Amino acid sequence: MQASEKEELFPKGSDKTYSLMGIVEGEPLQVERGPDNMVMTYPHLVVRELLLFLVVFIVILGVSMVFNAPLEEPANALHSTNPAKAPWYFVGIQELVSYSAFLGGIVAPGVIVLSLLLLPYLDRNPRGVGVWFSGTRKFGIVMFSLFVIVMIVLILIGEFLRGPNWNIYWPWL
Amino acid sequence: MNKATYSLAESIKLLPVNIRNSVIRRGGGSEDQERASVVFGNLFLHLHPVRVHLNTLRLGYTLGLGLISFYLLVILIISGILLMFYYIPSIDMAYNSMLDLEFAVSFGVVLRNMHRWAAHAMVAFVFFHMCRVFYTASYKSPREFNWVVGVCLLLLTLFLSFTGYLLPWDQLAFWAITVGTNIVTYVPWIGDELRYLMLGGTEVGQMALLRFYVLHIAVLPMVMAALVGVHFWRIRKDGGLSRPLDN
Amino acid sequence: MAFENSSGETDLSVETSGKPVAENRRGFVKKLAVTALALGAGGLTVQFGRFMTPNVLYEAAKVFKVGKLGDFPIGSRIVIEGRGVEIVRGKEGIHAISLVCTHLGCLVNPVKNDPEVGYACPCHGSRFAPTGKVLGGAAPTDLPWYEMYMDHMGTLVVDASTVNHKRTKLVV
Numbered sequence A: 001m002q003a004s005e006k007e008e009l010f011p012k013g014s015d016k017t018y019s020l021m022g023i024v025e026g027e028p029l030q031v032e033r034g035p036d037n038m039v040m041t042y043p044h045l046v047v048r049e050l051l052l053f054l055v056v057f058i059v060i061l062g063v064s065m066v067f068n069a070p071l072e073e074p075a076n077a078l079h080s081t082n083p084a085k086a087p088w089y090f091v092g093i094q095e096l097v098s099y100s101a102f103l104g105g106i107v108a109p110g111v112i113v114l115s116l117l118l119l120p121y122l123d124r125n126p127r128g129v130g131v132w133f134s135g136t137r138k139f140g141i142v143m144f145s146l147f148v149i150v151m152i153v154l155i156l157i158g159e160f161l162r163g164p165n166w167n168i169y170w171p172w173l
Numbered sequence B: 001m002n003k004a005t006y007s008l009a010e011s012i013k014l015l016p017v018n019i020r021n022s023v024i025r026r027g028g029g030s031e032d033q034e035r036a037s038v039v040f041g042n043l044f045l046h047l048h049p050v051r052v053h054l055n056t057l058r059l060g061y062t063l064g065l066g067l068i069s070f071y072l073l074v075i076l077i078i079s080g081i082l083l084m085f086y087y088i089p090s091i092d093m094a095y096n097s098m099l100d101l102e103f104a105v106s107f108g109v110v111l112r113n114m115h116r117w118a119a120h121a122m123v124a125f126v127f128f129h130m131c132r133v134f135y136t137a138s139y140k141s142p143r144e145f146n147w148v149v150g151v152c153l154l155l156l157t158l159f160l161s162f163t164g165y166l167l168p169w170d171q172l173a174f175w176a177i178t179v180g181t182n183i184v185t186y187v188p189w190i191g192d193e194l195r196y197l198m199l200g201g202t203e204v205g206q207m208a209l210l211r212f213y214v215l216h217i218a219v220l221p222m223v224m225a226a227l228v229g230v231h232f233w234r235i236r237k238d239g240g241l242s243r244p245l246d247n
Numbered sequence C: 001m002a003f004e005n006s007s008g009e010t011d012l013s014v015e016t017s018g019k020p021v022a023e024n025r026r027g028f029v030k031k032l033a034v035t036a037l038a039l040g041a042g043g044l045t046v047q048f049g050r051f052m053t054p055n056v057l058y059e060a061a062k063v064f065k066v067g068k069l070g071d072f073p074i075g076s077r078i079v080i081e082g083r084g085v086e087i088v089r090g091k092e093g094i095h096a097i098s099l100v101c102t103h104l105g106c107l108v109n110p111v112k113n114d115p116e117v118g119y120a121c122p123c124h125g126s127r128f129a130p131t132g133k134v135l136g137g138a139a140p141t142d143l144p145w146y147e148m149y150m151d152h153m154g155t156l157v158v159d160a161s162t163v164n165h166k167r168t169k170l171v172v
């Protein structure tokens, strides 16, 4: 009822490219505020993006001029390398696999991927959006940080503390 | 209305201007309209809205991590295509291709290094980007689906790295893939069949190399490109980057 | 429900009773279409799986000759390179044991200076007794023994496609 009354306050202008679709009760979002805090994409964003590309490219090129990618002996199905390590990002999983192939190699990655996929549907409270480490979601932040830390620690163990025969060794000893 | 002259001499005189105008469309008008037309008149920029919120520019907010991941992907695609000119996916030739790239091809070693280091960096930066999205709660409504797309991108990144790891056909590659594909056999019920399918046989051999190669240079990159497109498109449809409420 | 076109005439509808029947019919057609689509997609997936599964492998044969009895003196342990087996000959007989680690498929190294440990895996540190029994590490099962026999020429043959579950030694 009220809506139709108000509608007449906003007659449709023939020179407007938009029309008012409906009136809703509540605080208007844009009272006396123009399209604030908005800037033109070009040049502001585009220039920054191009600059970032330059930085990334130069860093990668620089690193590639100094450090060579590893290349070992040709593949030999007759002799396992000792120790045989996966690439670093899988070494954490390999560490788990060395305790149990099924739990570490199938169940753990499966659980991780599934929880990541479901996360936004389980944590639906809109608190803290757009704020780094918002204090309103301590639980989530602690849990996720635990996951990140465990992954990193496993990778560090697998990468640096595992020697021949997958025995623990201390690199500084 | 003045009579247009379509004489050849006139056309030649106007050639530079006309060619330029046919390629780049410029809406005249105010400065802002001009700038707007730069964005939506360009295929590569039009994924952007014409205006963005100031928060989007804050490097301290996104840390540029998603964009860095994307740039690494671009570097990987370009360097990867160049490597393909010299790489032969055969168990007799693959390792020699690596040596050729290192010793016989101009800039071969730099390209191989770039491809390798960018791949490592990409895994790390995609992971950091995910952490940024988590710690800024940017996966919440209406961005749930883009988070899901993101998780798929993370998995794709890992698969791409894994398939690429076999290609040099050195000891590192061979045994990492042997171990990696044997993990698959622990999948309940269909583990052995799955490994057979991945390797195209029972051992890491020629069929496995070819399969990994095809996945690495054709199948996975195409899926990746499509999903990155969806990812970017969704950022815009979800109202731009997340930001704290204005007040 | 009758369909009407712009001129207001009733469309050629074979409608007989009322709305529910038409709705049911539409529902049925929809179900039919969805079922056909699902069957088609499922069939396609299965056939794709068949295409991706090679029927012929150019891999080393699983049944292979390893040599004459004289090549394996009593008390010897000889690795057959490229086949992933070791031929062990003791006083009671001879057997072929797999060197492929049951954990994730690395090749185990024979250990010769330790009476307890027969094999050690370099990848994740599994250890096996000389009989193949798991002693420790992540390996879930023992190293299998393969069937072994002597052909009519007197050559020893290992059949790596058949596991010798009873672990019987070939008495010669």
Ligand code: HEM
Pocket: B062, B063, B064, B065, B066, B067, B068, B069, B070, B073, B126, B127, B129, B130, B133, B138, B139, B143, B146, B147, B148, B149, B150, B151, B153, B154, B157, B228, B231, B235, B240, B241, B242, B243
């Ligand atoms: C190939 C990998 C990926 C690429 C190239 C990529 C690229 C991007 C880019 C360029 C942005 C814009 C903001 C920024 O630069 O940070 C973005 C935002 C976003 N990404 Fe990714 N991303 C990738 C993987 C992921 C992953 C693994 C996730 C999460 C699991 C994810 C979830 C998101 C979400 C939810 C946004 C919106 C963030 C916001 O609105 O603040 N992306 N992505």
Ligand code: FES
Pocket: C101, C102, C103, C104, C105, C106, C121, C122, C123, C124, C125, C126, C137, C138, C139
């Ligand atoms: S492969 Fe032998 S212990 Fe893992």
